[in-house]
Amino acid sequence: MNRLGCCLLVLGGALSASAAVLADGAPTRARGLGIPFEGTPGPNNAITDVPGVEVGQITRVSGEGLLKVGTGPVRTGVTVVLPRGRTSIDPVYGGFFDLNGDGEMTGQAYLLDLGGFVGPIGISNTNAIGQVYAGIQEWTLKKFGAAVPAVVAETWDGRLNDIGGFHIQPADAVAAIDAARPGAVAEGNVGGGTGMVCFGFKGGIGTASRAIMVGSRHYTVGVLVQCNTGDRTTLRIAGAPVGAALSAKWLPCYVAGLSPPDKQPKCEPEGSAGAPPPDQGSIIIVVGTDAPLIPTHLTRLARRAALGLGRLGSYASNQSGDLFVSFSTMTVHSDGDHVTTLSSVDYGSLDPLFKAVVEATEEAVVNALVAARTMTGANGYRFFALPHAEVQSLLKRYGRLEPAAGD
Amino acid sequence: MNRLGCCLLVLGGALSASAAVLADGAPTRARGLGIPFEGTPGPNNAITDVPGVEVGQITRVSGEGLLKVGTGPVRTGVTVVLPRGRTSIDPVYGGFFDLNGDGEMTGQAYLLDLGGFVGPIGISNTNAIGQVYAGIQEWTLKKFGAAVPAVVAETWDGRLNDIGGFHIQPADAVAAIDAARPGAVAEGNVGGGTGMVCFGFKGGIGTASRAIMVGSRHYTVGVLVQCNTGDRTTLRIAGAPVGAALSAKWLPCYVAGLSPPDKQPKCEPEGSAGAPPPDQGSIIIVVGTDAPLIPTHLTRLARRAALGLGRLGSYASNQSGDLFVSFSTMTVHSDGDHVTTLSSVDYGSLDPLFKAVVEATEEAVVNALVAARTMTGANGYRFFALPHAEVQSLLKRYGRLEPAAGD
Amino acid sequence: MNRLGCCLLVLGGALSASAAVLADGAPTRARGLGIPFEGTPGPNNAITDVPGVEVGQITRVSGEGLLKVGTGPVRTGVTVVLPRGRTSIDPVYGGFFDLNGDGEMTGQAYLLDLGGFVGPIGISNTNAIGQVYAGIQEWTLKKFGAAVPAVVAETWDGRLNDIGGFHIQPADAVAAIDAARPGAVAEGNVGGGTGMVCFGFKGGIGTASRAIMVGSRHYTVGVLVQCNTGDRTTLRIAGAPVGAALSAKWLPCYVAGLSPPDKQPKCEPEGSAGAPPPDQGSIIIVVGTDAPLIPTHLTRLARRAALGLGRLGSYASNQSGDLFVSFSTMTVHSDGDHVTTLSSVDYGSLDPLFKAVVEATEEAVVNALVAARTMTGANGYRFFALPHAEVQSLLKRYGRLEPAAGD
């Protein structure tokens, strides 16, 4: 039985690049399983491949058994994406897309009307929007002398986490920012993704990147998702209809002894009963690039994340808050006489960027699924990790299994 | 009795600057009546003060008396605004705002998603959208080898014009484009504004501009309106509640002998009866500038036109199509390796532009009202010109009459 | 010298209707000064005239003199609007409009994509978004068992308030909700409006309503504003250009002895020097009605608030966050088989609602100006109340002074 630990765990955002295999020996990334994707990833296959971008995460896991609001069990955290790292809150041009509105991402007025934002993007649970907002403001005020209008987004981890206990406080957001680093990014049950569920399996944080060329120039497009969305029955991996074919034994269940007597189905035998639960979640997608782009085009990039979700079989269910933010790390310069000079990839040359967003979104979600591990949360409710071997077997049946990269 | 002529009248877009007084001796522009406005206009106080911008108009007026669909009376026309004149259809960055959607402006997808448009803007009546669209495509295909996705907008002149007769044909749009010129712009009953009604009075085309500085640089903001909107009872001129105070005798009426027997009220004595008709119209507003601006900010400029309308007392009635397009004539350059260099007024320095749009919109609408002349159209229906003397008298009462400029 | 008190002041949202005159004998509402408006207000001329709507406010005022971040002086608060009072968080249909995006209102995705929201609307200062969000979630979780996705908006009181001190905490939002009442609403330096500046004068909270008929039915449209926006030089009251004509002596200044030596101009003689400060603010507008309306039309109502601002001379300056939310208190019913029955004022009959929004917005802002009192805040910075007598004198000059209602 996979009982998660009892105590607070604070992770930095970075993993050494060699940590592509977990302690249990399972690969943590989709390519490690032999899942094929289009396009060429950057060195870390992560949003941090975009120069300057840093990711920080804190993870709070404690308690087990019956839910006691305010006490636990706690399965949550905070993930932050810093477009210019921890040393600058210079504005970035940005864009936004609302695929489905049952969720919150603050900063929409800045993104849509002014074309940009300032400071870290914070992602956590639904009942931490306020606290993370406050934390980002505190950090930027202290460090830069100005409380920024923060971009903060959420998905709902109330299935596994004592979400009514408000366990995330402003200091957690500050800790996540302080932990931000370039380099490899921890995925799965980490940061804001700690208690999340993705296409009926344990989900959470995932990331991917694409190294592209436009003309003679090299750019990177990076995507980070907090995946808590998706209907298992429609899940496609590499286009194959994996979700509908996976065994019923991976359906969520309640662990006897940890759960109230009336909660069904129980996990003995594991996940043996019940229909897939409805899609109750949301997905936050962050798209970053070093390609120079005006805000108009950045909003177009954000919109392409929906097409990546489409490849996975999503229909953006009604209760999902599917909110996407994008940014370019380019710098712009005022001439001192009130005119800013900037640049933007030519209107006619955007396709490599669009394609990269779609590809990296598709891969980032699968990375979240592959990295996440089975978790048992409040009331003994358990969501299973995507069963790697069974997925590989299905992909083989569908002619979509490749030799695993680096395994 | 003011019976309009019987025949087709084709006007160029330009008036000599000295023509600020009509043949009947009445001033044609608001400042000529002593109406005060904020800000400093450009030399022609017209959208053509933006360097390179040209305006062309054709006016079709024929017939009188009973409406015979397909025959007349005809009171309509076409107005075109060419951001780069007749010699270039290089794209311009643009923006868009929909204050009220009961109307058509094509090109919205280009404006909102791509951030710009190509070619002339055409404005005519509601049943000429298709014909003007086709005409602009024909002209650009013939002259530049490419049929552009045209920006075409409309207001409804069905009160005075045989709108069901489809009297505007593609060739009329081409003629309007061929007539385009820089310099002063004819206003009132001209071009697309020929048969329009504005705040219950005869309306039509109006324009104004502002010469502004941002830092050490000079820019121009120009506005052109086709005003067919507004509830007379709420009209404010220079802030004074002129609409509610004007005599009932200027209410629209049917000329005996030209109208069906059942149409009431008749015009003898003139406009003596009835309540003000409901607002049934629309307004198209074109905002142009030579200030460099990214599309994001151009959409913000377009939105400010609503505040100009607000000053006039508008509540954007339900049946009004209040659609605004904006553009910058700046040029941008690709470096030949798929990156465009551009410039934009600093984010923090946009207020002079915003203010100029509000001011010029307010003035352009009043200019349309002042320039328009009483018109009798189909079925002998008559809409009166804004009564200059009575307006001056009211403005005096409200402390808002200035010595008339240039009169 | 008007030195504000030293201690925490908690006000309920309601005033007795007779309290239209403050302790200093000055009228607190625009009509009390004889300022004319169009339309017929409801009994309290407040958003609470919409049946079921309650408003709650807490005001925090303490300290004076030099700014010490974290200590004070404190000039801030929270205002909440509860569409269904304190006893229900049943969803309301809603709408949203972003006139200028330099500000935050959470809940935009709900408003625009789902067409409604749940629970109280909270309004406070820029650095209290997170805390108010958290407070509303805490209150709704405790009272109704569900933490709602809150609609929280802000304007920046950093001129008068120690905004970097984060003096608003979640408990303040809860206290404001607990103080919510139907009936008359305190205006001016109260609640979220405590430290706000409106068209260069002391501003804050204002409200107004309109009693309208559509067909044979009576409806109410109510508006509440937190006004921290506006350029004094363009302010129009009742259409008269009051802002440009008011004495320079009401310009903001620093009180000697309370302010750092380098801060200029000093207030001796009062407000004697300097140009009007730039518009640095924002305005939050809440529009409520009991008229049944689908979300599509509620967004159109929200947009009309811009036209009310336009009447006041606003150009929606770049740094202003002008964000408007609307709601209908109608109830809808599911038939138990997944179909909801609802009603909506006919598409062709919306004009009375549109007009009411424009009128009530115009009046609510003037009410905020009239009710607010001169305030001296952090670093001895002082913003003056709108000078009632001088305004009356100007309105008389412009033929716009009426016999004061109820005075």
Next chain:
Amino acid sequence: MNRLGCCLLVLGGALSASAAVLADGAPTRARGLGIPFEGTPGPNNAITDVPGVEVGQITRVSGEGLLKVGTGPVRTGVTVVLPRGRTSIDPVYGGFFDLNGDGEMTGQAYLLDLGGFVGPIGISNTNAIGQVYAGIQEWTLKKFGAAVPAVVAETWDGRLNDIGGFHIQPADAVAAIDAARPGAVAEGNVGGGTGMVCFGFKGGIGTASRAIMVGSRHYTVGVLVQCNTGDRTTLRIAGAPVGAALSAKWLPCYVAGLSPPDKQPKCEPEGSAGAPPPDQGSIIIVVGTDAPLIPTHLTRLARRAALGLGRLGSYASNQSGDLFVSFSTMTVHSDGDHVTTLSSVDYGSLDPLFKAVVEATEEAVVNALVAARTMTGANGYRFFALPHAEVQSLLKRYGRLEPAAGD
């Protein structure tokens, strides 16, 4: 050699249901090839399964060989969708989504601000927007006494058609409307889709439907596409990466003897050379349903069409105009006192509708591909039909071939 005929061909919108096999014996629909899809189609698997909906099409094919602008070759047409058939232009509630804006769909202001539209939807080529708009206005004016603000959309058939010749005239739109029928819908090289190219193969019109239940009620969701979009290299059919695997011999080529000497590659041997051409197209998607829905939710339905495109591998390339309109055929009733009663599927019960849109969009595009036949157009340019046998072979390799339905 597949030389298309020389003369005007006018087709009605309807095929007998038995005509699922063309004269050449090839199945015309995706299910006939054994391609699997999710969900249950309606009787015709067409948008006309939505009760009351009719589709009409006219097809113009004439000439071959060198392009002579104004003469031909002509490969174009018009498709119309009538939400309430030919006997009513009562308004329908509607929605809109712009996935990529390089295209035109008129009526956006009506759809987004008023929440509906009136009359037929017309789809044709890029240079027929105006003519189709005019034709719809003429028809509605003649038949119903009111020229409607038409919803007209386009994709660009300039690869195969003499698009600069403006061969579509208003009368063609009228003819398409007159040909409208319920029942099966002709697909592929027909109507507005005549000259279109989809994922590098001959494309055009496609349709599909889903029969769903919400609670105890049966509803239908229908989709019709005019597919001129897509990058062949990313095409997925039933999730399988078919596009990248198909032979190079199906790449477009120029037929010797019909094409200018410099045009390459030539078709001997067929399609033997060259890289896939870039995506230069667009896609128009019409989503209709008889489920009662407020406009807010109809816009959400329209947005789901993007997820259907995502399943096919689309990245919504920059030059594609991907514009989607949706409608509900429900009727609403005014109570005679200015209040409309309506109904809408419960907010919490929309998922079956969302899923149906995704599924039907995916299938409609594949139906367009399967139905279309190899076409040689202007300058002897040839686009190949999707090679059925090769696709079946690939699907078998990817474990995605089912026994063909009805074959």
